Amino acid sequence: MATFNLHINGKQQQVDADPSTPVLWVLRDNLNLVGTKFGCGIAMCGACTIHVDDVATRSCVLPVSAIGSKKITTIEGLSEKADHPVQKAWMEKDVPQCGYCQAGQIMTAAALLKKNANPSDEEIESTMSGNLCRCGTYQRIKAAIKTAAASL
C-alpha cells in the first residue's frame, strides 16, 4: 500500500492503494467515479478511456504509480452539466444503445477533437477503432463526431 496524491477532474485527491493498481480501479473503487468502465482489462476495448494531460489513455493498464503530477480527467469531469460539445452531439444524435461503451467513446472523441478540431474521416477511423461498441452504434458515433466538430 502507498499513498498517492492525484489530480483528478480539477481536484487534488489522496488515495491509498497498491502501486500496481490500475487507475481504472482507483477511480471506481477508491474514488467512487464509476463512469469510467471496465470492459477487458487489457487495453483492447477502450471502455476505460480517460484523459491523462489531455491524451486519451486506457486506464485499465495504467498503474496508479505512473501518474505522478499528471492531470486526470474522467467522464464525470469532462463538463459540469453534460454540456461538452461531444456530449451534446452524442445526445443530439442519440448515439447510445446500452450505453456502456459510450463514456469511453466520448473520452476518445473529445481528446481527438481537442488535438484536431477538424479531423479527416481517416483520422476519426483510426482513432475510434480502439473503442469497441458491442451494440454497433458506429454509424452514430461517426455522425456525432462530425456534429461536435462542426460546433467547435
Next chain:
Amino acid sequence: MSTNAFNRRRFIKVSALAGGGMLLTFDLLNGCKPAVSDVVTLPKEWYQLNGYLKIGDNGLITLMSPNPEIGQNVKTSMPMMVAEELDVDWKDVMVEQAALNADLYKPMQIAGGSNSISASWEAMRTAGATAKQMLKQAAANEWKVPVAEILTTNGMLSHKASGKSAGYGVFASAASKLPVPEKVALKKVSEFTIIGTSRKNVDGQKIVSGQPLFGLDYKEEGMLIAMIVHPGAFGQQLKESDISGVKTMPGIVDAFFVDVYPEKLERQWSDVAAFPKLLAIVGKSTWQVMQAKKTVKVETEPIKPTSKKMNVFGTDVEMITPAGPENTAMHKEKMMAGAPSRTKTVRKDGDPEAVFKKAATIIERSYSCPFLAHSTMEPMNFFADVKEGSAILTGPVQTPSFLEKTISDRLGLPLDKVEVKMTRMGGGFGRRLYGHFGVEAAVISQKMKAPVKLIYTREDDMTNGVYRPAYYATYRAALDENKNLLAFHVKAGGIPESPLHANRFPAGAIEHYLAEEWDIPTNISVGAFRAPASNFIAGAEQSFLDELAEAMGKDPIQFRLELCEKAKSKPVGKDNDYEIDRYAGVLKLVREKSGWGTPAAPGVARGVASYFCHRSYVAHVVDIVMKNNKPVIEKVTTAVDCGIVVNPDAATNLSEGAVTDAIGHAMYSAITFTNGVPDQKNFDGYKLIRYSEAPKKIETHFLKSEVDPTGMGEPSGPPAIGALANALYKATGKRFYDQPFFG
C-alpha cells in the same frame, strides 16, 4: 376506436403516495436524478392511478418502465405507448424503472425474443387510456357535465360548452379514488401523436455524463468484492483442494468452494451453467481480488455424463451432457457427418425423394458457423445481500423473475422474501437470460454474511460458456432441363441444437420440399443470442437462394418475388409461418431504395437477402468494395416491416446495430476449443467488429404499416449475413460457406 378490458388485478391499490421526495428514493442508484428535474418543479404529492403511472399535483407525470433495459430502448419506447393514450406532453414525463411485480406487469418483465414492445402493446396503451378515463370522470363529477363531453390534450382536461378546463394534476387526487373502468377506448393509428414520432433516450444525459446506471456501478456500504474461479475446461469440474495461500493475499477476506447448483436443486431453463461448483475469492477491492485470483491453481476432474429432463416453458426437454474433452476439429467432423441416429423429418411436402431422383441438375451446398460468445461490454456481475430470512439482489439480468424463483429455491427462502432489482444493462444479447451469476453472488453473500458484489473478469465472462451453438446446414435443389426449380431439401443441425425453422419461407413456395434436422449433444453450455439460429440459417439459406437464382439465370430479387408469388397464389402445405405479402413488401422496398437494377459504381459489388424472424420482415442490399482482400462495406440499404414503429429513430439505431452485429460476427468471430478449453479468452483473441470495419453507411427504411408492432431487436441481423455473403461472391467470384468468413 377499439375497446379494451383492463384486468383489475393488474392495478395496485389506488393510493396517494408520499411527497415529492419519494420520487428520488424510487431510483435504484444514487445519483440517478431524473433528467427533467433540473427544469421542472417536483410535485408535493404523487397520485398513482395504476401500476404504470403516477400523476403529480402539478401535472408532472411519472411513467414506469416495466421491462429490463439492455440497450433495446424499452425504457423510452414502452412508456411512449402509455403517454400516447394518456394524452400528455412528452416533456412533462419522467420515466422510472419499475420494480419486479408479476401481478402488476403482464405478460412478463423479461428482455428476450424481440418481444417487449409487441407483448405489451395492449397493456401499456390500456394503462394510459384507463388513467385518462379516470381523470375525465373526476373532472365530469366536479364540473357536473357528461364525461363524454370532456376532451383531453397534452395533460389538460377541457369542456367546451361550459368553458371549463384544468390540468391533470388538479384532478389526479380525485381520479385516484375512482373505480377503475372495465373497458376503455384506444386510439386509432391516425390519432397517434407520440407513437410513430422519434423521442430521445430518457437516460441519454445520464449515459453521456457517466452516471452510475449499470450493475457494475452499484455499491452499498460495507460491500465486499467477489470473483470466481471455474475449472477452465468444459467437461471438467472443480475438485476441492488447498487454497489457504489465496486467503493470505493482501486484501483477501476469504476464499472457499461453493456449490452454486447442488445436484438436488431443480434448475429452471434460465439456470444454464456449465460449472455448478466454483471457487469464490472475496476481498476488499477489485484489484486485490483480481491479483489473488491470478495466483490460484485449481484442481479439476472429469465430469460424469448425465441425462436430465428440464422444463422449458412447460415442455420437458431432454438435456444430455456427455463426458470428455471436446475439440473444434472433432465438432466439425461430427457436424459434417450429421447425426443419422438423431435425425428427424420436420416437414415434407409432395414427394421430394422421387423428384430428386429424376432431376436434371442437383445443386448441393453446405454451410457452417462456430460457437460465439456474447461479449456484452459490461461483464457479468451481480450484487447480493443475503440475510437470515431475506435476500436482496441488484444487477443486470434479462430474466429477473426467473432469478427470483431460483434464489428462493436455492436459499430456501419464501419467494416474497427475495427481491431482485433491475439495473440498466451494458448489453444483453441473450447472455443475461441465464442468471447463474446472480445465484453465485447470493450463495457467496450468504456464506460471507455480508453484502457482496460478484464481478467477472472478461476472461471469466468469455470462458464461462452459454455460447451461441455451432450450426451446420446442407441445402439441395433439384432442377429440370429447363432450369425450373422442382424440389428443395434442407438438412440442418448443430451442437447441441438444430437451427432449422422448417415452416419459414421458402417452405410453401415449392411443391416438393423436405426439411430434416439433427442435433449432437455437448458438455459446452449454450444459450440464446441475438437471433442465434436465424443469424446462421438466414445466411445459409439466402446464400443458397442466390446461387440457385444464378443457376436458373434469374435476378435474385425477381427469383425471390416469383417464389413469393407461388406461395401466395398456390401455397404448398398449411403451416407456413409467414405473411407472404409482408415478405414480398420488404423485397420490393429494398429494390426501390437501393437502386437495384441500376449499375453500381465501378468496383462496387452488391448482394441482396431477405428474411422473416421474430415476427418481422427485413431485406437488405449490401454494397462492398474489396481492399487488400477484405471487403469495405460501403453501404447497407435496409427495408423493415415491423408493423407500427413506436420510436422510429431508436428503431433505426437498433436496426443499424443488428446489421453491424450480424456482419461483424459472420466476418470475424469464433470460439474454438482445445481439449474443452476455449482458445479465445479476451478481445485480443476474440475479434469483434470495430469502427473501421463497420458499414460506412446504413440507410434504413420502414414499411408504412398499421399492423400491431412486431419484433425489432433481432430481425435486421440475419439477412445482413446473406446479403454480405452474396456481395462477397459478386466481388470475388468465390462463395463464402463457412463463418467466420475472415476469421
